[in-house]
Amino acid sequence: MRRRTRVGKSWGDGVITQLVLEDTAIRRGGRLLFEGVSLELRAGQACALTGPNGSGKTSLLRAVAGFVRLEAGAIRFGAVEAEEARGGGLHIVGHADGLKPARTAAEELAFWTGWCGGTEASARAAAETLELQTLLPLEVRRLSAGQRRRLAMARLLAAPRALWLLDEPLSPLDARWREAFGGLMRRHLDGGGLILAAVHDPLPIPTVGLDLPA
């Protein structure tokens, strides 16, 4: 109950309730990575995107986020226009996290939370959930791989958006944090969120599978 209201309140009207890929195909550097890939994801569902290296998982995530143009097919976000969905309806977290090594974790968290539409309070809450408090005064350069990934993930929590696009989210995390992030993902799904995650290992939540061919 509580969660439903949160959803309605902070995600706004144009909240993504569905992610549909229709017969999509992507071409990179003259090579057709895949074609005819379809998917239908409803609110509360997660999809584990698998496939060998170079099969186009990252490219597909970036196509959903609007960076990469489809060679064929379409991507739809339910009742929401693609423009609107990409302008504040989804998060993408990947290897290139956009964190500047020379700035402190606190500066980066504050800026990106604000940029994504979160508040100072939500940033603090996210830092608490991800146990970043003691790390905040450190420069990003000094963080360990797992700590840095957690900092990048903080914006998922600090600025609630319905669709999470995750590129190998678990790989630098330790066992405890894989577990804990599983819990966060479950909570996101329970609140009506959607997750599309490119992975090489199974996720600790129930998922729909989508396997890209080599």
Place this chain on the structure above:
Amino acid sequence: MRRRTRVGKSWGDGVITQLVLEDTAIRRGGRLLFEGVSLELRAGQACALTGPNGSGKTSLLRAVAGFVRLEAGAIRFGAVEAEEARGGGLHIVGHADGLKPARTAAEELAFWTGWCGGTEASARAAAETLELQTLLPLEVRRLSAGQRRRLAMARLLAAPRALWLLDEPLSPLDARWREAFGGLMRRHLDGGGLILAAVHDPLPIPTVGLDLPA
């Protein structure tokens, strides 16, 4: 038999045959990460370094490579002086791979192979083993995460050195390449090499364990 000769021939006289950590302790940013960590690794052995995020795995690898100073204890490389061991006796492969996004894979492979003491022929052989040939003309920026990691790993093969320090080597690789890289590690061990790898998931080879406390 064949491998023994290769070892003797291309690794030179000052080849590392042992890695010993004696009661090591590391301090970062005023905090003691761990103390009293000891390890003895002989030629042909691999060690899986585990521990939660921020426990100091990467720091320990960098201490072995000579970047981070020990707070206490000692690191020894068998009969080889530390200076010599670090100046051409070991490889480190981690997240920061030193590959320039704007240069082509071929340029980077050629340069790093030469820098590490390999030959053009060995670079070609490494590229073949890691199936990089078709990727060589691409700029590094265009490679997928797994492809890029394979390119970084090519120097392990192209310039044979006895001790491999690997920081989460398998995480961006797909199932086939985890398997294949397991085979390469096994071959390295069979040839008298040593491996110290920081991991969150088990390695596909028999290992000695070393677990850092939180």
Place this chain on the structure above:
Amino acid sequence: MSRLLALLGRETALAWGRGGGPLVAVGFYAGVTTFLPLAIGSEPARLAAIAPGAAWVALALASLLSLERLFERDYEDGALDQLFLSPVPLELTCLVKCLGQWLANGAPLALAAPVAAISLGAKPELGPLAFACALLGGLAFAFVGGIGAALSLGARRGGLLTAVIVLPLFVPPVIFGGGALDAFAGGLPWTGGFALLGAYALGAIAVGPIAMAAACRNALS
């Protein structure tokens, strides 16, 4: 709005921290005031005559050199992706980035320009105009230069390309500003050149962000 302010703060801090602002201001100031008398001889009349012009050219060249940093890092480390995924139109984002660049690079230079000119012996009356010209010119350089920086994202030889693209577009403001300064020093009407400089800067602010955003979208795809 608060987002844009935060972005402006970040961009300024990054450009400043990376060395753009103070480096350019201090180096420029020291360079112009110490090198020029050494190289030209300290004949006051001569020095005074070329002082504002030299300051002006140094501004253009310094802007040119700091350009390549405007988008490239953000492009490579993924920050541009995140900036894109926002209700804020990319055009505004680009505008704010250029403003930040200007605050960190152009503004300190504009402050240094009249100081350098006057300490070289230009008439003190020239000070305000030199400052205003440098301020406006810096804006034009930042916004026009941003186009070049964005267009050459992801290109081989990005730096060369930026220079090749940007140099021709720098010529008009250099002519306008130099003309105004020269006319003022010679006691001629200078408002025409100054107005044209302002118009060019305004035009750059109007057109630049659109072109930059289009170029960034193109590079990200």
Place this chain on the structure above:
Amino acid sequence: MSRLLALLGRETALAWGRGGGPLVAVGFYAGVTTFLPLAIGSEPARLAAIAPGAAWVALALASLLSLERLFERDYEDGALDQLFLSPVPLELTCLVKCLGQWLANGAPLALAAPVAAISLGAKPELGPLAFACALLGGLAFAFVGGIGAALSLGARRGGLLTAVIVLPLFVPPVIFGGGALDAFAGGLPWTGGFALLGAYALGAIAVGPIAMAAACRNALS
């Protein structure tokens, strides 16, 4: 040896590709020769007087601005780690990096300096000396600047630090070189200033790599 050659090639290519070299050469050559007359009026006498000075200012400014890129990227992306793990002493590596920086930035500028000066109207006899001064000065700037760049690795406000460290060290070569040019133009003996510039450059080459290597080791640990 072949390693160092390969490293030199790589460094030059990176500095060049990132835009250092051609940007400076093309941008400055074109910039100085087209912007200066535009900004200060095309009176030949005026132009001729300022020509060598302008080229000299451009050189120092350009060196200053390209410095921060010398170690920072390699430090952040891990390339410096790999360069460290080699039988080649870090001092030699730093020396080669500075040489690469100079080849990509200083040498094209040195080539451009006399061309710019002469095409602006300086006496053609000044050409060889302007070239030699720019060449030597560029070396001094690269090696002295490298120290600042290495020292500020990993510092908060790295750029500011570089400027503060480097600027005082830039003053002597500027004075020596400027003095030599000035003396030559005035028909006075110029060898003294030139010799001092050469001595300073040699000193920088001798001391610079040691200081840089120490600073890099410190930053990596």
Place this chain on the structure above:
Amino acid sequence: MSWAPAFLSNPERFMAFSRWAAPLLGAVALGLAIWGLSLGFNVPDDYQQGQTVRIMFIHVPAAWLCMFIYVCLAAASFLSLIFRHVLADAAAQAAAPLGAAFTFLALVTGSLWGRPMWGAYWVWDARLTSVLVLFLLYLAYMALRASLDDEAKAARAAAILALVGAINLPIVHFSVDWWNTLHQGASVFRAEGPTLAPVFLEPLLIMALAYMATFGALWLVRIRGEVWRRRAEAAALRAARA
């Protein structure tokens, strides 16, 4: 693009049309050039410029044309950017080197004329400088196209540059009014009608038409070449995939 002539937006029909249009324009250009040159060589010496006035018949049409080509380049770029039309992009790509060549011709002939008229091959006056900028813009356009690997990306980036650079066109044209330049003001395209004597005007206009036809013919040929190149590349790609 409903308002654009259908035969221009359809590559097939463009190829059919240009197959006969290109040689026809070439023939027209040749005829006009012979006519214009023969008229031009027989004009009386100018009372001020003497013999050298004849450079006008080479210089002025080249100067006009280099601006006109930029207009074509910008228009084609606009069409390719907004409507993603491949033929428009091919047209833009084909126009750039031609524009650079004619700008170069204008610069060279202008300099040659400047020596007797002003006593110097080059002065940093606004008209001359802005034409140099035009030349540099053409070069920048070609450099940008050449240094992005992805052809679609390169096309869009170059189109953006072409549109931004169009700002230089009014500067070239009005520079003589905005600054007091050594270069003379407009004497043909003026609101009050041309001030040039008809003996000079007639061969000038004929030469201008000859230049135009030359450009038209070369442009069509280059676009055809571009279309062929792209077809060949697409075919090679298809063959590689099959």
